[in-house]
Amino acid sequence: MTDMKQPDAKQLQRTVVQGRVKMTPSEAFVETLVAQGVTDVFGIVGSAFMDALDIFPAAGIRFIPVAHEQGAAHMADGYSRVSGRHGVCIGQNGPGVTNFVTGIAAAYWAHSPVVFLTPETGSMTIGLGGFQETEQLPIFSKITKHQSHVMHPNRMAEQTSRAFDRALLEMGPAQVNIPRDFFYGESETEIPRPIRVGRGPGDEQALDEAARLLSEAKFPVILAGGGVIMAGATAEAAGLAELLHAPVACSYLHNDAFPASHPLWVGPLGYQGSKAAMKLIAQADVVLALGTRLGPFGTLPQHGLAYWPANAKIIQIDADAKMLGLVKPISVGINGDARAAAAALLSRLKGKALACQQNRDQRDATIRAEKDGWEKELDQWTQETDPYSVEISQSSSYMHPRQMLRELERAMPRRAMVSTDIGNICSVSNSYLRFEEPRSMFAAMSFGNCGYAFPVICGAKVAAPDRPAIAYVGDGAWGISLNELLTCVREKIGVTVVLFNNGQWGAEKKNHVDFYSRRYQGVELDNPSWAGVARSFGCEGITVDKLSDVGAALAQSVKNQADGKTTVLEMMVTKELGDPFRRDALSRPVRHLDKYKDYR
Secondary structure (H helix, E strand, O other), X not given: OOOOOOOOHHHOOOOOOOOOEEXXXXXXXXXXXHHOOOOEEEEOOOHHHHHHHXXXXXXXXXXXXXXXXXXXXXXXXXHHHHHOOOEEEEOOOOHHHHOOHHXXXXXHHOOOOEEEEEEEOOOOOOOOOOOOOOOOOXXXXXXOOEEEEOOOHHHHHHHHHHHHHHHHHHOOOEEEEEEHXXXXXXXXXXXXXXXXXXXXXXXXXXXXXXXXXXXXXXXXXXXXXXXXXXHOOHHHHXXXXXXXXXXXXXXXXXXXXXXXXXXXXXXXXXOOOOHHHHHHHOOOOEEEEEOOOOOHHHOOOEOOEOOOOOOOEEEEEEOOHHXXXXXXXXOXXXXXXXXXXXXXXXXXXXXXXXXXXXXXXXXXXXXXXXXXXXXXXXXXXXXOOOHHHHHHHOOOOOEOHHHHHHHHHHHOOOOOEEEEOOOHHHHHHHHOOOOOOOOXXXXXXXXXXXXXXXXHHHHHHHHOOOOOEEEEEEHHHHHHHHHHHHHHHHHOOOOEEEEEEOOEOHHHHHHHHHHOOOOOOOOEOOOOOHHHHHHHHOOEEEEEOOHHHXXXXXXXXXHHHOOOOOEEEEEEEOOOOOXXXXXXXXXXXXXXXXXXXXXX
16 A cells, blocks of 8 residues: 655645535535635544545644543634634544533633534434434534534535534534534535624614713723624724723623723723722713623622622623623613724714713722722732631641732733633632733633633634743643643643642632531542643643742743643642632521531
């Protein structure tokens, strides 16, 4: 047998065939991916789609094999969130596809246009309980924006193309389900051109009313959300803020929605957010919620502050009309693109007499005072004040988490992308993460799954190889995702993992402290040397236990990225814990049986 040399994808000229052409369904499938601009696909090789996979290189598509399909879905999510384009993943029918579920659910809540390709058992054996068979459409029905099922080989290009179009149109995951035998055959096929639909600013009457409310506002506040990022509306948001001289808060886990260096930036709301943002929005008489669904978790009381302004007029702008007024009562709802709507409001307000100009100096002093006060508090907040936290922080010579997070903030490289996992220290980092450009922060949003941050930052790095890529991960979540170190080594994907090693599932342990009299169940971790484990995988591993070493270690890890080398920075931190993740989620236990009377 002669050895067939694979073509060099980098030297290929990616063109799409024109008109109706005789081709196989596999060729139609791959040509559709090319037409949609796909250059990278994450997944694990499987016989169900091998005929199409065979021609990926000739089409200039890089297949990136991962360690687990959940990692593939998360990588596609990260790729999508930093690039604004489709992230794509594929797996073997049955167990490979079901492994996508958690990653696709996370992408759904992040509004990521991920397209996940799900080869299915053969069309002639569906329902017979064959090898690796399960119903693959119902599983994802509640966590996708669109599902395409290829019903005949001749419809391969049509159904695949529609899923890609809908993923961007509705900003969420789309599924392409393909019986495995439908990759074979031959037909006359025309590859559909991508459909891209622009979004306008919204209803003219609603925009007029919003402009009126803003012109009459004495203390307007802008809340910039994920829609600002996805629409590329930073400049328009800044223009509105400067005209109104309104402070700009970021919605929960969208710290990159507004540049932190701007004098009107006041930080994020939500869990472990900015007290300055909370105290300022509490004074608002009009809130412009720009590109945000006002999710319930991002407006809950925090730091003892019930900050949401109950009597303020709320103007909500969202590209999805179903989000308007869903969580908070609103005065004006605008179904429109954040960038176009902000520009329309700016046009209406320019040259008009604005009530907020009359007290501008006073508001400016208030904004500066709240921001300065919050920064001073962060500098002095070297450890938690909970008696339990004080007790355990004194029992260790390791770094205090907040001090370590502050050092990471100070050492953060320019244009860094940061993903954050779920957990106590990762959540506390919300107070310290600041960015200058959009598409820089990636979190699991309201789905909140463990094992998210590391594979997501790997996907982001593939999409933006020139940007520093850093994942914040707790030691519990690390046990779920560390297998993707194999992918990093094999594919030369260089990222930095900042691993917080405190030997516990911190978020849940805090609940045991606050509600269950420190009766710990399943929260203690007995960890190996994670830096040593990283080295055994072929990555770099650095143990950091002194604050003075944090900045240098981060800088070295970023240098390693240029060589395609992943580095695990094992941060040895005390066991002290920040505030519980959500105080509304638990109540003091009540026991009725005598045998349990001591457990309350």
